[in-house]
Amino acid sequence: MPHSPASSLPAWFLGPRGENAELLERLVVEALRDHVFWRRNYHPEDGVVIREMDKRQEGYEETVATLTQELIGLLARLKRDAPFFSGRYKGHMISEQTIAAQIGYFATMLYNPNNIAAEISPVTTRLELEVAGQLALMIGYDPARSWGHITSGGTIANFEALWLARGVRYLPVAAAGAARELGLELSVRLPGGRTALLGQLPLWELLNLTNPATLDLWELLWRSAPPDDVRRALADHSLADIGYQEYSRRLALDYGDPLPAGVVLVAATAHYSWEKIVRALGIGSNQLVHIPLDTCYRMDPDALWERTRELARRRQPVLALVSVCGTTEESAVDRLDLVLEVRSRAERELGMTFHLHSDACYGGYAAAVTRKADGGRRTAAEIQASVGADWPSPEWVRAVEALGQADSVTVDPHKMGYVPYAAGAILVRDGRARHLVATDPPYLAPTETPSTDIERFLGRYILEGSKPGAAAAAVWLSHKVLPLDERGYGYLIERTVAGARRFHAALAAADLGLFRPVVLPVPDINIVCYVICHPAVPTLEGVNALNDAIYQRMSLSRPDGAPEYIITRTRLRSPMYDGAIDPVLAQVGVTPEIWKAAPADGLVVLRSTIMEPFLAAPPPAPDHVTGFLGALRRACEEALTLRR
Numbered sequence: 242m243p244h245s246p247a248s249s250l251p252a253w254f255l256g257p258r259g260e261n262a263e264l265l266e267r268l269v270v271e272a273l274r275d276h277v278f279w280r281r282n283y284h285p286e287d288g289v290v291i292r293e294m295d296k297r298q299e300g301y302e303e304t305v306a307t308l309t310q311e312l313i314g315l316l317a318r319l320k321r322d323a324p325f326f327s328g329r330y331k332g333h334m335i336s337e338q339t340i341a342a343q344i345g346y347f348a349t350m351l352y353n354p355n356n357i358a359a360e361i362s363p364v365t366t367r368l369e370l371e372v373a374g375q376l377a378l379m380i381g382y383d384p385a386r387s388w389g390h391i392t393s394g395g396t397i398a399n400f401e402a403l404w405l406a407r408g409v410r411y412l413p414v415a416a417a418g419a420a421r422e423l424g425l426e427l428s429v430r431l432p433g434g435r436t437a438l439l440g441q442l443p444l445w446e447l448l449n450l451t452n453p454a455t456l457d458l459w460e461l462l463w464r465s466a467p468p469d470d471v472r473r474a475l476a477d478h479s480l481a482d483i484g485y486q487e488y489s490r491r492l493a494l495d496y497g498d499p500l501p502a503g504v505v506l507v508a509a510t511a512h513y514s515w516e517k518i519v520r521a522l523g524i525g526s527n528q529l530v531h532i533p534l535d536t537c538y539r540m541d542p543d544a545l546w547e548r549t550r551e552l553a554r555r556r557q558p559v560l561a562l563v564s565v566c567g568t569t570e571e572s573a574v575d576r577l578d579l580v581l582e583v584r585s586r587a588e589r590e591l592g593m594t595f596h597l598h599s600d601a602c603y604g605g606y607a608a609a610v611t612r613k614a615d616g617g618r619r620t621a622a623e624i625q626a627s628v629g630a631d632w633p634s635p636e637w638v639r640a641v642e643a644l645g646q647a648d649s650v651t652v653d654p655h656k657m658g659y660v661p662y663a664a665g666a667i668l669v670r671d672g673r674a675r676h677l678v679a680t681d682p683p684y685l686a687p688t689e690t691p692s693t694d695i696e697r698f699l700g701r702y703i704l705e706g707s708k709p710g711a712a713a714a715a716v717w718l719s720h721k722v723l724p725l726d727e728r729g730y731g732y733l734i735e736r737t738v739a740g741a742r743r744f745h746a747a748l749a750a751a752d753l754g755l756f757r758p759v760v761l762p763v764p765d766i767n768i769v770c771y772v773i774c775h776p777a778v779p780t781l782e783g784v785n786a787l788n789d790a791i792y793q794r795m796s797l798s799r800p801d802g803a804p805e806y807i808i809t810r811t812r813l814r815s816p817m818y819d820g821a822i823d824p825v826l827a828q829v830g831v832t833p834e835i836w837k838a839a840p841a842d843g844l845v846v847l848r849s850t851i852m853e854p855f856l857a858a859p860p861p862a863p864d865h866v867t868g869f870l871g872a873l874r875r876a877c878e879e880a881l882t883l884r885r
């Protein structure tokens with residue numbers, strides 16, 4: 242009889258009071274001793290370098306004293322860090338790490354493998370690829386065709402996704418140039434299913450081949466001429482080699498009037514990293530087009546269709562569309578299934594297509610909720626029975642299942658994977674795309690190694706160079722203890738959702754005296770946003786100032802540095818939240834016109850990420866829902882008094 246995940250959960254974390262300290266200590270000692278045994282048994286004939294007599298030298302003793310003293314100082318300073326382990330922390334998307342991840346990281350750090358290449362991380366590069374395969378399976382990719390790896394975080398993972406997406410989108414143009422140069426006639430599949438000769442396609446059609454058709458074309462090109470010739474011809478025509486300036490000049494020369502610059506469509510909730518990324522890739526932040534939201538802060542598929550039609554009419558290519566699974570502010574889950582339908586319709590009716598990326602940096606692990614122990618899918622009703630709430634809806638399940646159809650997905654272990662920083666991940670549905678960004682350094686070139694080892698030379702395909710094998714091992718061990726299904730992460734995230742819903746309901750019904758909480762819609766996962774109003778503060782400016790002051794009282798920036806509970810805040814701004822925010826503005830008592838008049842100010846919204854699994858069913862003491870409401874009321878009163 243398999244045990245229930247509820248009975249495993251107490252072993253997953255060190256615990257808010259260090260309840261599992263003995264367990265973690267035992268594992269730390271085990272890892273350290275085992276590592277030392279390894280050192281001692283590695284060529285024992287080498288003998289000792291640091292002798293016992295050396296330890297009696299003044300310099301040695303002084304160094305040890307300094308180390309001990311300074312460590313104590315560091316430990317003291319760290320007490321001013323944010324207490325993520327506590328139920329009193331209800332701020333950013335960070336929480337406890339699993340014990341498995343902590344010990345996995347610590348143990349591996351002693352070995353310090355560098356996952357840039359298997360020759361300096363023979364064990365952990367393998368673990369990294371294994372972990373990527375597990376995440377791929379969870380979201381519904383075929384691990385044999387997909388490819389993925391760990392990054393230092395979501396920003397880099399998203400960067401790589403767009404880097405790859407752009408490489409794929411522009412490849413047909415480079416391939417057409419290369420084929421012309423090599424005298425090759427290659428045929429390609431168009432979005433409607435027809436085939437055509439590459440050399441006869443106009444620029445618009447070259448930029449609107451599907452990803453699979455483009456990658457098939459890439460393989461065909463390499464099969465059609467000697468590799469050195471293909472390499473040289475591609476280098477003459479690809480953006481990666483010749484750069485934007487020369488690329489645009491060539492397009493104008495080869496195709497006459499070139500098309501308007503390609504855009505990147507993003508959900509209006511997109512994380513600010515996307516702006517960094519388009520700037521860094523030379524695409525330009527003016528090319529970022531925000532797609533409006535519905536009132537649950539999900540990308541509006543109708544608005545997406547309208548925008549796509551408009552772009553097709555202007556013959557403006559779309560490099561990629563970024564949908565979000567678990568928005569940074571609200572944990573909203575875009576209806577990716579409907580977004581995919583829009584793309585299929587665009588292919589059928591407009592002859593237009595684009596790379597579809599899901600930024601699931603925050604919400605990706607929630608896909609574990611949809612997985613049974615045998616890897617099959619759970620229905621919404623099955624999950625609801627386990628959560629004990631009317632979550633998730635069948636639509637939510639369809640949206641999450643659709644991750645498997647996205648061309649790329651980013652999902653961060655250092656967010657809802659409860660793994661220490663730095664660990665993001667990128668997954669690519671058709672792994673061939675990685676070859677389009679490959680670079681070979683002379684000192685790490687995998688010339689004589691078997692092909693599997695070439696695939697394990699990660700530095701060739703990724704943006705980063707040296708990277709910690711410890712991060713990969715941390716994720717790997719955590720996945721071993723908490724499988725990516727209903728027994729592990731699925732259950733953990735269910736509990737956080739149940740906690741967030743309890744928190745949301747309590748906040749909506751809270752008696753805060755004259756203060757009135759306006760709570761944003763029940764979240765798709767576990768981030769609760771709210772605005773506090775008061776009759777003495779009727780203006781938008783006043784509401785923003787009041788909420789800012791409440792945030793100040795409930796954050797580490799509080800003058801005494803000792804908030805009872807810790808929250809965070811954000812600003813929902815125009816034009817990104819136009820329309821979507823209207824119901825909230827109405828409850829706050831502000832018109833959309835007033836809100837739009839000060840787009841930089843936006844609406845200040847208090848935000849609590851509920852990642853701790855213990856809030857749903859409170860242990861005997863303390864209950865961090867009632868405790869929070871009391872602290873919130875006190876912070877509200879202090880904030881109002883300060884304003885007077």
Ligand SMILES: Cc1ncc(COP(=O)(O)O)c(C=O)c1O
Binds near residue numbers: 395565601653
């Ligand atoms: C949806 C989303 N994408 C990307 C990122 C960037 O992740 P990172 O901070 O790990 O770079 C975040 C961070 O909060 C996020 O919420």
